[in-house]
Amino acid sequence: MAYCTVSARMDTEVKAEFFRVCEELGLSPSTAINMFAKAMIRKNGFPFVLQVEKPSQETMKAIEEAIEEKDLVGTFSTADDVMDSLNA
Structure with missing residues (x-):
């Protein structure tokens, strides 16, 4: 299987928190991103609901x-x- 590099820009604080959570879960950031990509492929879209919660x-x-x-x-x-x- 051939691998490639994907580059993404994100806020420095978001990156730090993302890396922290990945470490707590025992995952590398690369593994977490690959898991997300595979979940998107499986669902043919986001693997979670995207919605704006509107107050009553x-x-x-x-x-x-x-x-x-x-x-x-x-x-x-x-x-x-x-x-x-x-x-x-």
Whole structure:
């Protein structure tokens, strides 16, 4: 089997984290990239779902209210305080 070199540009921090994760998994970066390429071939596309997660309307409303500082209840000291407020 003949081999070739593939070159890719990436952010320095991304590369460092990628190499770190590969090392933790006991893989070389080259092996990890080859695994990804083979998975793409098997799936005839990305081997994972590519999607943009969109917040629900209720979440968007809460975000907008927080930005506008509307209907803010206040700060809480404990998780129990939060739950008491939510259940009130």
